Amino acid sequence: MLAIINYGLGNLTSIKNMCRRLGIDATITSDPETIRSASKLLLPGVGHFKKGMENLHSSGLKPLLDELVLVQKKPILGICLGAQLMTKHSEEGDVEGLGWVDAKTVRFDQSKDNLMKVPHMGWSEITTTNANPLWSNLPSDPRFYFVHTYHFQFDEPGEISATCNYSYDFVCAFQKGNIYGTQFHPEKSHKFGMKVLENFNQL
């Protein structure tokens, strides 16, 4: 069972809808026992970084996730804010994240390009940078739906699994062992996203 972790933020219903279409057994849950019994975890998220971390702390989910992800090494996929929360720090609210990957979350730098509109919103093609299992058998010209104002900035290039260009190149997906993250929304990216979720489920 795939546990879609409910910490009060995010596109839970959309993810559940896509899992249903794919025949993936998925449950939206905040219950520690259910999360513990899941074979895989999904950390969704749409919203404010600070609020996300506050909710992970106040719900008591943070220590549980630390244990399941860092000690038990359960596969986890973070989506959008859920992936950003896995970094060490975000400029959005200037708060500490979960710190599972060697990256921070920074705002799109509009000083680099006067014409740049933020948020980056829409479909973009991605460039995969390693043989990540999430990318196996992706349909050709993979494109995904993005909507974000902040993006990952990695200190450890080995953890980067895909990049994307929006005025400048930025990291749009990462993997560190059992920890996966995508800035884009697989649950809103038609057949491309379905393949990614299917691949994650088959890990």
Add this chain to the structure above:
Amino acid sequence: MGRVRIIPVLLLNKGGLYKTVNFKNARYIGDPINSVKIFNEKEADELLLLDYTASVEKRGPDFAKIGEIAGEAFMPMAYGGGIRTLDDAKKVFDSGFEKVVLNSVLFEDLSLIEKIGAIYGAQAVVGCIDVKKSLLGGTKAYSFSGTKKSSFTPLQWAKKLEEAGVGEIIINSIDKDGTWSGYAVDVISEVSHSVKVPVIACGGAGSPDDLKQAVAAGASAVAAGSMFVYQKKGMGVLISFPSTLQIQK
């Protein structure tokens, strides 16, 4: 900057889909679930679902119906119509939508933008400006499905919305709606060059060239109703989304 979003607009009313001309003369198009299934198969970039009579009729969103519609859509979905409170917005997000579209309520309470943005992020809050020209009064922003005129020009109101924290702005021309005569490119150009957030052009599209013109005028995304629900101007209903339709910016 990549591929421009092309967004079919679906007008919802009492469980059915309709298409208007100048925000009037609503014609029944079909069942929303079937239509969304078609846009899903055709891999449309995004969908904009507007319950255009909700605010006028002083009702909230039909959460059961919109949840059912979102359940069929594996693309980004925005919903507008009758959202008056943070709790309304929350229920829309919980129904499977990424974005809420606000118009009428903002003339009474701009702070709703910030309240929703603080939890769901600015990108999830879309301000819709319905725009109409009058002979003496100039071009103004309207609410309540074009029935209530404000004292703001589209640009003044767009600046207010941006300041209040919206993630993007829809410029929807009442004069152009359903006319197949091209977007209100003057207003689109003026607003998109004056705000930092993406502007979505809406109202008047009749051909791929119209879409390109709006993008050339500064729009970050283009929305259209008639083009995607009718065969041609004056002809029958045909829900479609050409897979070859692409605009780069």
